[in-house]
Amino acid sequence: MEDLAALFSDPSAWAALVTLVVMEVVLGVDNLVFIAILSNKLPPEHRTRTQRIGIGLALVLRLALLGAVAWIAQLTQPAVSLFDHDFSWRDLVLIGGGLFLVWKATKEIHHSVSHDEDDESSGGAPAGLTVRAAIGQILLLDLVFSVDSIVTAVGMTQHVAIMYIAVIVAVAAMLFAAGPLTRFIELNPTIVMLALSFLLVIGMTLIADGFGSHVxxxxxxxxxxxxxxxxxxxxxxxxxxxxxxxxxxx
The missing domain is CATH 1.20.5 (Single alpha-helices involved in coiled-coils or other helix-helix interfaces)
Incomplete structure (x- = not known):
């Protein structure tokens, strides 16, 4: 406790905390948009529970990764070399997550444009999408965004306590914003296409970042x-x- 008191009596610690909270909230927007779009594909009675599970998993993953800060630091070290380019595990995670996000966004855009009547008659949930499948997809993107989030946090401060507080505050903000964002997207169908376009851009950004071209x-x-x-x-x-x-x- 004395260490924490000494830490937060330092103005630079507060500046680092505020900066990191803002950064974590901004990085969480991508995750939240994906959760909102995917949960809207489920029957209404399952949406809130799916959102809470998805955001809860995001918190668990981030806290677990923070508990292994030394291992996280190693994720930025070269792991494999392909075509005269070194890739770290973080790069591979970002590329894989980016490819999944591009595939998912493209698939959802195609579904939105095609307006399959069978999907509409089933309450808006595409055939084959279950709560378990939705949570599985959310968990996959949670992992990608969590790795990116924690690597960013490690690069901004060396104080683990500040990282924990910033992550908890950011995920709490996601939890409060999930419901209103989902309802807004549901009530404004044109926003769906815009949000899917955002996810497509984010996916391409992750892929570019994984290949060393930081945007x-x-x-x-x-x-x-x-x-x-x-x-x-x-x-x-x-x-x-x-x-x-x-x-x-x-």
Missing amino acids: PKGYIYAAMAFSAFVEGMNMLARRARRNRRLKQAG
Whole structure:
């Protein structure tokens, strides 16, 4: 306790904590969007439980990885060499997760465009998607995002206590935001395509990062924020046109 008190009496520790919390929350957005889209494919009675399980698994994975900080540090060391390029285990995890995310986003975009009537008659859940399958896919992406998150945390501070607090705060924020985000996506179908496009971009970013071509996350999130702003303006315009038609009809 005395060590913790001494740590948090240092202004630099508070600055590191705030910075890391913000970074972890931003990195958690990718994970949260995937969970929200996938849970919306399930029957309504299973969505909240699936979200909580998925976010709970994200917390467990992050805390478990923090408990093995020394092992995490080794994940950035070269593990295999292919085509005269060295890949670390972190690189391989990011490439695998990126490929899965690209495949999943492409599949969901195809489903959204095709509007298969059989899926609509089954309550919006695509054939073959069960709670267990959804949790399995969420767990896979949780692992990818957790490795990226913890490696980032290790690179920003050497204080494990700060890492633990930042991870817990970030996952708690995900838990509170999951429900509203899921309902917003459900009530605004056009947002689904935009969110799937985000996941496609994130998947390609993970693959590029795995191959050593780092893309600054600020550029990605700035583009995503601009796209969301434009779609928000479109939604307001559609609502205004609908209100005008209702007034004219009345």
